[in-house]
Amino acid sequence: MKFFLLLYITIFLLVGCSKFLKENIQNPKISNIKGPSLFYKGNLKGKGTLFLSKVKNSHDPLTKYIEEKLALNQGIEKILEEEELVDKLNKMISSERLYEKERCRDIKLSKKTEQLLIGNSSKADIIDIELNRSLIEDAYPEEIEKSYATSLLTYKNGICFLRLYGSPYEIGFQHGVMLKEKIHNLYYDYLLNFASKKGKKEDELIAIAKEKYLPSIIKQEKYIQEMEGIAKGSELNFDQILLANCFVEILKCIQCTLIAVPASYTSNQETIIGRNLDFPSLGVLENNTVVFEIFPKNGKSFVSISWPSTCGVLSAMNENGLVMSIAEVYCNSKINNDGMPYTFFYRHILETQENVENFKKTLIERKEEITTTHNIILADATNSTCILEVFPGSVKVRELEGKKILFAINSFVESSGYMNDNRQQYLSNYSFESGIPINTQLIQLLDNVKLRGINIQSMIFYPKRQVISLAVGLPATKATFQDYCFNQNPIVDSPYDGSMQIQKVLTPPSTEKDTTEKDTTVKIQVDTVPPSTEKDTTVKIQIDTIPPSTEKDATVKIQTDTKPPSTEKDTTVKIQIDTIPPSTEKDSTVKIQTDTKPPSTEKDTTVKIQVDTVPPSTEKDSTVKIQADTVSPSTEKDATVKIQADTVPPSTEKDTPKQAPK
Numbered sequence: 001m002k003f004f005l006l007l008y009i010t011i012f013l014l015v016g017c018s019k020f021l022k023e024n025i026q027n028p029k030i031s032n033i034k035g036p037s038l039f040y041k042g043n044l045k046g047k048g049t050l051f052l053s054k055v056k057n058s059h060d061p062l063t064k065y066i067e068e069k070l071a072l073n074q075g076i077e078k079i080l081e082e083e084e085l086v087d088k089l090n091k092m093i094s095s096e097r098l099y100e101k102e103r104c105r106d107i108k109l110s111k112k113t114e115q116l117l118i119g120n121s122s123k124a125d126i127i128d129i130e131l132n133r134s135l136i137e138d139a140y141p142e143e144i145e146k147s148y149a150t151s152l153l154t155y156k157n158g159i160c161f162l163r164l165y166g167s168p169y170e171i172g173f174q175h176g177v178m179l180k181e182k183i184h185n186l187y188y189d190y191l192l193n194f195a196s197k198k199g200k201k202e203d204e205l206i207a208i209a210k211e212k213y214l215p216s217i218i219k220q221e222k223y224i225q226e227m228e229g230i231a232k233g234s235e236l237n238f239d240q241i242l243l244a245n246c247f248v249e250i251l252k253c254i255q256c257t258l259i260a261v262p263a264s265y266t267s268n269q270e271t272i273i274g275r276n277l278d279f280p281s282l283g284v285l286e287n288n289t290v291v292f293e294i295f296p297k298n299g300k301s302f303v304s305i306s307w308p309s310t311c312g313v314l315s316a317m318n319e320n321g322l323v324m325s326i327a328e329v330y331c332n333s334k335i336n337n338d339g340m341p342y343t344f345f346y347r348h349i350l351e352t353q354e355n356v357e358n359f360k361k362t363l364i365e366r367k368e369e370i371t372t373t374h375n376i377i378l379a380d381a382t383n384s385t386c387i388l389e390v391f392p393g394s395v396k397v398r399e400l401e402g403k404k405i406l407f408a409i410n411s412f413v414e415s416s417g418y419m420n421d422n423r424q425q426y427l428s429n430y431s432f433e434s435g436i437p438i439n440t441q442l443i444q445l446l447d448n449v450k451l452r453g454i455n456i457q458s459m460i461f462y463p464k465r466q467v468i469s470l471a472v473g474l475p476a477t478k479a480t481f482q483d484y485c486f487n488q489n490p491i492v493d494s495p496y497d498g499s500m501q502i503q504k505v506l507t508p509p510s511t512e513k514d515t516t517e518k519d520t521t522v523k524i525q526v527d528t529v530p531p532s533t534e535k536d537t538t539v540k541i542q543i544d545t546i547p548p549s550t551e552k553d554a555t556v557k558i559q560t561d562t563k564p565p566s567t568e569k570d571t572t573v574k575i576q577i578d579t580i581p582p583s584t585e586k587d588s589t590v591k592i593q594t595d596t597k598p599p600s601t602e603k604d605t606t607v608k609i610q611v612d613t614v615p616p617s618t619e620k621d622s623t624v625k626i627q628a629d630t631v632s633p634s635t636e637k638d639a640t641v642k643i644q645a646d647t648v649p650p651s652t653e654k655d656t657p658k659q660a661p662k
Contacts, residue, residue, distance in 0.1 A: 037130035051143040093132035172226035176233020182308040190284040209246040216340040256327035258377040260406040277457040286474040299351035312343020320354040321381030321463040329373040336392035339371035356384040375408035447477035
């Protein structure tokens, strides 16, 4: 009876303290969500005809089983459409476990499948879609394309990262599935709302997108396939996804600032690029930035800072460190309706070229495909940089001159395209100060030239190191700049433990730096002591966090020790959290203690929470206790809960980083 009472109290305390723990344990483990290992349009060679032929003419146990499950024995001619066959395969691998030793006796299993089987050896009743997919790939290597890797959705410091692999359709489908809710919210709450404010209707805008831009996009079939995948995964229709990808070109509304800082200014001789993206948010867009890490089967991998549902690029860097960002230019130049939307056009160049010189050459050679006027800033890992002033049919190149910064806003330097803007004069006269880190000054410069009320993204590119320092919000320049390193060499067919790796933290000059930890792993362990050797019943939950350099996992232990009722005097439940910071502090303890005493000796039930916080350098242990003393109902008069917090004066306590949003 006492055991169940203890269990009930423990659960109650854990639930009641969950909010406290969430708010006070810094840097919780980042949520990683893997994408589905499903089949996609294009995975079946010959549009499925080779697979159907193999199933019809083979007699091994697995093939006969699949034939029966897919109802192919009722007439193969009924399932000639690739999309229908893909749907049937996905339904099968999502609903049951295909592997049985006898059924798969004739199949040569790949190393990947064997590893998945080992990992699932104790979970024979669990459906593993990835295992099923891998098994089918092993059984039909000439009929089915091997899966490239599993997508990963990660949230870090409030920013969404989506890592995508595979064919265009695979990339699009996983994009749609994993960002479905965001895509719907952005389309209905932002895009259509914004269009309405401009006096435009959805049908009208879709008609423009289909008439002016779709014919040119079709020339690059891979982008059509990717948008089809997004539509399928998100459950919007293709026309709506097309509109989402042509929106910025139809309703020109981007206000941006582009800045190149010469390598001679930086301590490690590296050219860096600063970029503000100023865009009407309507209370929606500033919270929907997505960092896409795209790993296509064909083409260079790249990272793009954008929004859900978009395929094209506005701010991006490829695997070679080639950086490009765009700023719209508003002038009276005619629009070329025969070209591809520039966000797709520049993505295509980014996927095929490796440096500034090749990007320039390709764009000049294909200048007749340019649709609108805009500025592009380019940089690469060799410190080459320039700005391209782009017209439909022409390209003008501006290079760095001495130690002056190179910049572009929403106008051209020439008077024919110039629009009156205070940023032009401010940036023309700007000079860096000595003794202050250049990245700190660049953050301040970006803040000084931001456009009030619409600054939703601010970033700095380091092409040589392939690092992006990104801040989002409204205004973004007042948010914390987080540095991420683009890992352009993913491990294929292996779980990936995180998206872009956090390198360090930069903050605006007016604020102090934060410190962050990477990941925290939680383990639960239950140990039972024999009744004959224990006098007290104790439950402990302990979390030990070690600095990232020395420990990758933090451990939580729940230990239950049970003793015979006849000898028990006290029953104690403890929850203990020990935190070891990267500096000098060794232990920081949180305890939740419940003591149950005989009815004759206890009249009140008391729960106390006490928080003592001291500087790491002067205190080894910091204790929080929650104590509950319970007596029998017949003698209990009062139940009291006390919460007490003792805090050391701010002057002696170090700052701790803000908790990453969940």
